[in-house]
Amino acid sequence: MPYVIQVDAIALAGNMFTAGCYNAVGPTAALSEAAAAQTFTATKPTLLFINPAGSGYNCYLTNLELFQTGTVAGARPNIMMAYDSGNRYSSGAAARYPVNKMAGGRTSAVSLYQGQNASLVTATAATAFVKYFTGRDFLQTVTAVNEIAAQTFDFCGSVVIPPGFTFLVYLIANTTGMTYAWNLDWFERNP
DSSP states (O other): OOHHHHHHHHHTTTEEEETTTSSSSSOOOSSSSEEEEOOOOOTOOOOOEOOOOEEEEEOEEEEEEEOOSSOOSSSSHHHHEEEEEOOOEEOOOOEEEEEEEEOOOOOOOOOOEEBBBTTTOOOOOOOOHHHHHEEEOOOOOSSSTTOOOOEEEHHHHHHHHOEEEEEEEEOOOSSSEEEEEEEEEEEEEOO
């Protein structure tokens, strides 16, 4: 119960945010975008979440939802996450924009990038600080048209991205690229 009360207070203060593949600037953002087939490469994440050094806020990740929206030949896609010091963004991908869950709330300083089609995110090399976690397969996979396989991670604020750090998500489909959608929620508080 205390967690729910605290989250409500944070939301009312205008410090809860969401982002996903649906909220790019402009009305033509696609719900699902294909990631090229890949094996794990530290410099090719699918999603990049950057809390810039001067933001003044810790970002507490609360929920990440990943949706596989098209069939993938071969084994189920694998999911891996990491956090690292510094801004790991180098080039490529589509920018996505945080949305405050309170109408009229402040703007987040966070930058997000999503790899899509031929434009994968290119990250800089991992630092000595990098921590990889949550390597697992999708629990189910799409086998027919109009199916969606979902994987949800409820962090409940336990993954903290401080100013000057990057959160990375890797969706690894070894045989063919996967078509996916995603949503990430977090709240921000002064360190």
